[in-house]
Amino acid sequence: MQTDLSYAQELDAQDPLASFRDRFIIPDPNLIYLDGNSLGRMPKATKTLLDDIQHTWSERLIRSWGEKYIHVAQNIGAKIAQIVGAQADEVVIAESTSVNLFKLAVAAIRYAGSSRTKIITDDLNFPSDIYILDGVCKLLGEQYEIVVIKSADGIHAPAQQIIEAIDEDTALVTISHTVFKSAYTYDMAAINAAADKAGALVLWDLSHAAGSVPVMLNETNADLAIGCTYKYLNGGIGSNAFLYVRRDLQAKLENPIQGWFGQQQMFDFDYTYTPKSNIDRFLTGTPNVLSIAPIEIGVNLLIEAGMERIRQKSVAQTEYLIALYDALLAPLGYQLNSPRETARRGSHVSLGHPEGWRITQCLIEQMNIIPDFRAPDNIRIGITPLYTSFVEIHATALKLQQIVEERLYETFSAEIDPVIT
Numbered sequence: 001m002q003t004d005l006s007y008a009q010e011l012d013a014q015d016p017l018a019s020f021r022d023r024f025i026i027p028d029p030n031l032i033y034l035d036g037n038s039l040g041r042m043p044k045a046t047k048t049l050l051d052d053i054q055h056t057w058s059e060r061l062i063r064s065w066g067e068k069y070i071h072v073a074q075n076i077g078a079k080i081a082q083i084v085g086a087q088a089d090e091v092v093i094a095e096s097t098s099v100n101l102f103k104l105a106v107a108a109i110r111y112a113g114s115s116r117t118k119i120i121t122d123d124l125n126f127p128s129d130i131y132i133l134d135g136v137c138k139l140l141g142e143q144y145e146i147v148v149i150k151s152a153d154g155i156h157a158p159a160q161q162i163i164e165a166i167d168e169d170t171a172l173v174t175i176s177h178t179v180f181k182s183a184y185t186y187d188m189a190a191i192n193a194a195a196d197k198a199g200a201l202v203l204w205d206l207s208h209a210a211g212s213v214p215v216m217l218n219e220t221n222a223d224l225a226i227g228c229t230y231k232y233l234n235g236g237i238g239s240n241a242f243l244y245v246r247r248d249l250q251a252k253l254e255n256p257i258q259g260w261f262g263q264q265q266m267f268d269f270d271y272t273y274t275p276k277s278n279i280d281r282f283l284t285g286t287p288n289v290l291s292i293a294p295i296e297i298g299v300n301l302l303i304e305a306g307m308e309r310i311r312q313k314s315v316a317q318t319e320y321l322i323a324l325y326d327a328l329l330a331p332l333g334y335q336l337n338s339p340r341e342t343a344r345r346g347s348h349v350s351l352g353h354p355e356g357w358r359i360t361q362c363l364i365e366q367m368n369i370i371p372d373f374r375a376p377d378n379i380r381i382g383i384t385p386l387y388t389s390f391v392e393i394h395a396t397a398l399k400l401q402q403i404v405e406e407r408l409y410e411t412f413s414a415e416i417d418p419v420i421t
């Protein structure tokens with residue numbers, strides 16, 4: 001029976017990726033961590049790397065740049081390229097996801113020309129992405145319009161409606177490959193093909209997709225992408241983000257935040273900006289070594305495990321959780337707020353419940369289980385195949401059942417605390 005603990009134990013025993021859990025620092029083995037989709041765990045090798053940075057900085061001083069770090073953004077970008085289906089010279093690390101979105105959106109809209117004034121997105125996108133697009137429009141002029149296509153149910157993205165909305169007025173389509181609440185995952189090829197046909201560019205936010213689902217940027221002829229590294233890439237708390245620009249577009253697009261790291265012969269200190277024609281032109285200033293170097297460790301683990309095996313385990317684990325939801329939780333008022341269709345689901349599962357906020361607090365405070373909560377009622381359960389076990393998923397489902405059956409959530413305040421959970 002799927003609801004038996006022995007079934008979960010059997011799945012763990014057969015798991016080819018089980019040993020990767022030992023590659024992470026896990027101070028409390030009884031803590032069930034289901035928020036790797038917000039902040040990934042810290043790999044053991046990251047600690048060694050941070051010690052190494054400390055030595056390099058203190059002993060080698062300014063020589064550290066030339067000896068080790070000057071190309072850190074490009075070198076680790078080249079590794080990220082391997083997990084998002086791109087070429088080594090198409091990905092670089094810079095700033096945050098938000099700032100990279102701004103840079104690439106402005107570059108793409110300017111490239112599209114003044115006759116294209118529509119920017120298409122959906123209402124499942126990360127709200128901050130829309131704030132940034134709004135800022136981009138304020139900067140570029142009143143003629144630009146953000147068209148937010150609505151999802152019918154807040155779970156499944158309006159993919160067909162987006163395809164139909166793309167026309168000769170469209171400058172840019174920008175959406176999340178895997179959306180942050182429901183984990184709906186777009187068919188990237190279909191959107192890219194529709195945009196390409198209409199002559200518009202697509203900018204993908206890969207924050208919840210990179211390291212969790214197979215991303216085929218080159219194979220689907222993707223134009224542009226950005227993404228976080230502190231989630232499934234286990235790059236570290238507040239680590240910098242990556243950006244991708246397809247090779248043939250690199251020389252055509254202009255970075256609106258021009259700086260010396262994008263300049264040809266930067267150490268000539270010429271006063272005229274002449275950008276490089278490759279991915280470096282999307283860089284601006286000095287790379288944040290402390291927030292970039294550790295990303296390599298997390299990415300190495302993903303490459304070693306292989307995205308195919310990670311996806312296989314992620315699918316098995318999200319399906320297992322959904323089976324437990326069907327058997328134990330649906331009768332208690334929980335709702336499945338993620339797609340059932342495997343191909344359209346990323347690596348987290350959102351379970352809605354009218355008492356979702358209080359249940360989340362009870363999981364964290366009383367059960368030593370950390371998911372996160374996304375308003376209005378989603379308990380978001382992040383599955384990270386490198387360290388999440390089937391037994392942990394089983395235990396979580398039983399606790400979700402117990403909390404509602406025994407009304408344990410009632411001791412927690414219904415007032416939502418705005419601090420990130």
Ligand SMILES: Cc1ncc(COP(=O)(O)O)c(C=O)c1O
Pocket residue numbers: 096097098099126128129176180205207208228241
């Ligand atoms: C999908 C998505 N896009 C963008 C962001 C913003 O990233 P940052 O705050 O690092 O700029 C996040 C942050 O969690 C996110 O989940």
